[in-house]
Amino acid sequence: MPAQPSRILFVCLGNICRSPLAEGIFLSVAATVGADNRFAIDSAGTGAWHAGSPPDPRSIQVAARHGIDISAQRARAVSAADFENFDLLLGMDRSNVETLIGRSTARAEHKVHLFLEYAGIGHRDVPDPYYGGADGFETVYRILHEASEALASKLGARDVSAPISGQASSIT
Numbered sequence: 001m002p003a004q005p006s007r008i009l010f011v012c013l014g015n016i017c018r019s020p021l022a023e024g025i026f027l028s029v030a031a032t033v034g035a036d037n038r039f040a041i042d043s044a045g046t047g048a049w050h051a052g053s054p055p056d057p058r059s060i061q062v063a064a065r066h067g068i069d070i071s072a073q074r075a076r077a078v079s080a081a082d083f084e085n086f087d088l089l090l091g092m093d094r095s096n097v098e099t100l101i102g103r104s105t106a107r108a109e110h111k112v113h114l115f116l117e118y119a120g121i122g123h124r125d126v127p128d129p130y131y132g133g134a135d136g137f138e139t140v141y142r143i144l145h146e147a148s149e150a151l152a153s154k155l156g157a158r159d160v161s162a163p164i165s166g167q168a169s170s171i172t
C-alpha cells in the first residue's frame with residue numbers, strides 16, 4: 001500500500017453524470033501540477049443501467065466548457081474487484097456510500113468515503129443533476145472542482161508555489 005492513496009474510484013448512481021465529471025476534473029486538477037501520472041483514476045456506478053454508455057451530454061458539455069474532454073469515458077458498474085484494486089472509493093452522495101458499504105468486504109470498508117467529506121469540505125452530497133436542467137450541471141461542476149482541488153491538496157498533489165494554509169511543501 002502506498003503512503004498516500006493513489007488509486008481512486010469515483011462512484012455515483014449511473015456513472016454518466018457526476019462520477020465521470022469527478023474523474024475528468026480530478027485528473028485535470030492533478031495535471032495542472034504535473035501530478036496526474038501519480039494517480040490511477042476511474043469512475044463507476046452502483047447501478048448498471050447505463051453500462052457502456054458515454055457520459056450524459058450535459059456532463060460532456062459542462063466539462064468541455066471548462067476545457068476538459070470526458071467524451072471517451074464509458075459507464076460501468078462497480079465490481080467486487082474494485083474494493084481490492086482501489087485505495088479509495090469515493091461516493092458522490094450518502095446513498096452511494098451506503099450502497100458501497102453494503103457491497104464491501106469488512107476489510108475494504110475503510111476505503112469507502114463520502115467524496116466531499118473526505119476532501120475536507122463538509123459532510124455534504126454532490127446533488128444528482130440527472131432530472132434537472134443545465135444549471136444543475138454547472139453547480140455540480142463547481143462543487144466537484146472545489147472538492148478535487150481539496151483532495152489533490154490532501155494527497156500532496158498541489159502547486160508547490162501556492163502552499164495552502166502557509167504549510168511548507170513536502171512534494172518531492
Ligand code: 4NP
Binds near residue numbers: 012015016019049129
Ligand atoms: P449519476 O446521475 O448517478 O450522477 O450518473 C444519474 C444518472 C442516471 C440515473 C440517475 C442518476 N438514472 O436514474 O438513470
